[in-house]
Amino acid sequence: MMKMNHFVIGTAGHIDHGKTNLVKALTGIDTDRLAEEKKRGISINLGFAHLHLTPDRVVSFIDVPGHERFVRNMLAGAAGVDAVLLVVAGDDGIKPQTREHFEICRLLGIAQGIVVITKSDLPEKPNLETEIAELVSGSFLENCPILRVSAATGAGLSDLRDLLIKLSITAEKEESPLRLPVDRAFIIKGFGTVVTGTLSGGRLNVGDTLQNGISAETFRVRSLQVHGNKAETAIAGQRVAVNFADAKPEQVMRGSMLIQPGSLQPHSELLIEIELLPSARALSDVDEILIYSGTAEVSGSLRVLSGEIQPGKLGFARLLLKEKLVTVPEDRLILRLPAPVRTIAGGRVLELSPTKQNREKLRLRAESLSKMSVADRVSFQVDQADTGISLMELATKFGLTKFQMATLAKSRPWISAGDWILEEAKATQIQEQWRKRLTDFHAQHPLRLGMPREELRGKLPPETFARLLISPLVLEQDLVRLASHRVQLQSPETDAQAKMEKSFETAGLSVPSADEVLQKSGVSAAKAKELLQMLLKSRRVVKIGEGLILHHSALATLKLSMQARKGKRFGVGEFKEWTGVSRKYAIPLLEWLDRERVTRRVGESREVI
Ligand SMILES: Nc1nc2c(ncn2[C@@H]2O[C@H](COP(=O)(O)OP(=O)(O)O)[C@@H](O)[C@H]2O)c(=O)[nH]1
Numbered sequence: 001m002m003k004m005n006h007f008v009i010g011t012a013g014h015i016d017h018g019k020t021n022l023v024k025a026l027t028g029i030d031t032d033r034l035a036e037e038k039k040r041g042i043s044i045n046l047g048f049a050h051l052h053l054t055p056d057r058v059v060s061f062i063d064v065p066g067h068e069r070f071v072r073n074m075l076a077g078a079a080g081v082d083a084v085l086l087v088v089a090g091d092d093g094i095k096p097q098t099r100e101h102f103e104i105c106r107l108l109g110i111a112q113g114i115v116v117i118t119k120s121d122l123p124e125k126p127n128l129e130t131e132i133a134e135l136v137s138g139s140f141l142e143n144c145p146i147l148r149v150s151a152a153t154g155a156g157l158s159d160l161r162d163l164l165i166k167l168s169i170t171a172e173k174e175e176s177p178l179r180l181p182v183d184r185a186f187i188i189k190g191f192g193t194v195v196t197g198t199l200s201g202g203r204l205n206v207g208d209t210l211q212n213g214i215s216a217e218t219f220r221v222r223s224l225q226v227h228g229n230k231a232e233t234a235i236a237g238q239r240v241a242v243n244f245a246d247a248k249p250e251q252v253m254r255g256s257m258l259i260q261p262g263s264l265q266p267h268s269e270l271l272i273e274i275e276l277l278p279s280a281r282a283l284s285d286v287d288e289i290l291i292y293s294g295t296a297e298v299s300g301s302l303r304v305l306s307g308e309i310q311p312g313k314l315g316f317a318r319l320l321l322k323e324k325l326v327t328v329p330e331d332r333l334i335l336r337l338p339a340p341v342r343t344i345a346g347g348r349v350l351e352l353s354p355t356k357q358n359r360e361k362l363r364l365r366a367e368s369l370s371k372m373s374v375a376d377r378v379s380f381q382v383d384q385a386d387t388g389i390s391l392m393e394l395a396t397k398f399g400l401t402k403f404q405m406a407t408l409a410k411s412r413p414w415i416s417a418g419d420w421i422l423e424e425a426k427a428t429q430i431q432e433q434w435r436k437r438l439t440d441f442h443a444q445h446p447l448r449l450g451m452p453r454e455e456l457r458g459k460l461p462p463e464t465f466a467r468l469l470i471s472p473l474v475l476e477q478d479l480v481r482l483a484s485h486r487v488q489l490q491s492p493e494t495d496a497q498a499k500m501e502k503s504f505e506t507a508g509l510s511v512p513s514a515d516e517v518l519q520k521s522g523v524s525a526a527k528a529k530e531l532l533q534m535l536l537k538s539r540r541v542v543k544i545g546e547g548l549i550l551h552h553s554a555l556a557t558l559k560l561s562m563q564a565r566k567g568k569r570f571g572v573g574e575f576k577e578w579t580g581v582s583r584k585y586a587i588p589l590l591e592w593l594d595r596e597r598v599t600r601r602v603g604e605s606r607e608v609i
């Protein structure tokens with residue numbers, strides 16, 4: 001496997017258990033940078049450090065504050081962590097934030113970690129290992145290594161380093177759209193605005209444009225740093241610092257989700273699966289709940305879909321957010337209750353902006369979605385789209401890259417046309433319907449060549465429509481017909497049509513109105529109209545103005561007689577004299593001659609060209 005130089009390790013554990021000192025002992029970096037942190041000796045905000053484990057392997061550390069008041073900062077740090085060091089002070093044992101942080105890591109789906117018993121130079125609390133085993137039983141840390149270290153004496157540090165090397169080799173990232181949840185935003189004098197975060201997908205280059213997923217404002221990446229070194233490119237999983245050419249810190253503050261412009265959408269309603277902590281009370285609807293996603297914290301309300309959720313159990317809910325989140329299915333959320341703030345549950349996003357339906361229907365939907373892979377959910381969606389769906393829309397909705405979407409589409413029985421895909425069976429169904437509609441249409445309108453293309457197309461995008469128009473359907477100009485369809489006149493119709501044509505022909509230039517001809521045709525008005533349409537289509541008669549139709553022979557004669565007067569200037573009066581028509585006919589006829597480039601206007605009069 002490719003060596004991956006982007007492993008992020010987070011600390012977790014109760015205050016004063018030695019997290020910051022451990023990171024300092026490993027990396028030489030004191031993450032308590034704030035003056036207040038130094039003075040009070042506690043971590044308030046996130047701390048960042050990195051360590052060259054081997055000459056070509058750097059790991060990043062995110063040191064989180066342990067104090068219960070700063071759990072929200074811890075949460076911002078824990079998003080995007082590959083492995084956790086669960087720190088327990090040997091002399092103190094498991095404390096409230098040891099539990100809370102551990103639960104948060106578990107609910108966020110962090111897959112691996114190490115339990116580090118710190119302060120091993122001090123006498124150890126009896127039965128500590130049993131206590132720890134109980135806590136992590138059945139979780140991702142159940143069989144993880146437990147190590148004793150002392151930041152004071154350095155004992156155990158080299159073993160810890162060896163373990164970190166092993167852990168970091170197993171890291172593998174799935175492809176996903178670029179997202180950068182911002183954990184810090186600040187100004188560096190002479191540089192401008194810089195943000196930091198763990199790139200959770202994609203690849204970021206100097207010169208790229210990033211978009212704030214909520215405000216939709218865009219910013220240009222002027223420079224990048226990875227592990228404190230200038231870089232041209234940063235890849236998924238790396239801790240990056242991004243310098244923007246044109247952003248103010250408040251436009252990209254902590255909690256912002258930066259994305260490729262337009263690649264994802266913000267949502268204010270989510271369908272989720274909930275895992276309620278064993279320590280929480282049974283959960284029903286909540287009007288005020290805090291939701292943590294990436295580095296963002298928003299508030300909202302919760303509607304439980306499955307009755308009451310019992311402690312330690314799973315259930316389904318609809319989350320209504322006061323501020324939108326840029327999230328995708330399978331993202332993990334942490335749910336906390338305010339006053340006093342406490343972590344009660346984790347959430348797994350099942351669907352973004354679910355369609356409105358009653359609780360029971362939504363619960364059934366959530367239940368089936370919860371058991372499906374993302375690929376299956378995409379298929380499910382395509383199956384339900386009777387006239388197909390846009391690939392881009394699917395990618396955005398399910399948090400897949402265009403490449404992933406295209407690969408998935410290739411493996412399924414879908415017909416694609418440009419950005420549009422349609423299930424094969426649905427396509428066949430549509431073609432069947434078309435065939436049936438055309439058969440009916442031809443039976444009802446035997447004199448019409450075919451059905452207008454737009455009428456048959458309906459809501460299908462033009463590209464897909466064209467793709468589905470296969471034999472025996474024929475598209476001619478803007479009409480669709482069955483290949484077998486021929487317009488064949490029955491005898492009363494032929495007679496009527498001939499009679500109509502004759503009326504026009506004998507009238508010469510002084511034709512009766514089209515309506516009059518239709519009325520005298522001897523067939524029904526609808527049929528007469530169709531017969532006239534056929535005459536027009538074949539150009540036996542020509543429409544030169546509203547309700548004014550002339551026989552082609554009359555127009556040809558007129559053209560010739562005008563062309564014989566080449567170069568002559570004349571007015572409407574003269575034209576009336578030459579042709580014997582009234583003013584009512586003269587004007588449209590002259591305009592027709594202009595269009596045919598036989599005459600042209602010169603001021604008030606005309607000239608034969
Ligand atoms: N004896 C001893 N004290 C330690 C050790 N590591 C940290 N401490 C002390 O424990 C206190 C809290 O350490 P700190 O790293 O800030 O803990 P944090 O709140 O978990 O980040 C400080 O007074 C440290 O000097 C250790 O290995 N041995």
Ligand SMILES: [Mg+2]
Nearest residue numbers: 019020042043
């Ligand atoms: Mg600390």
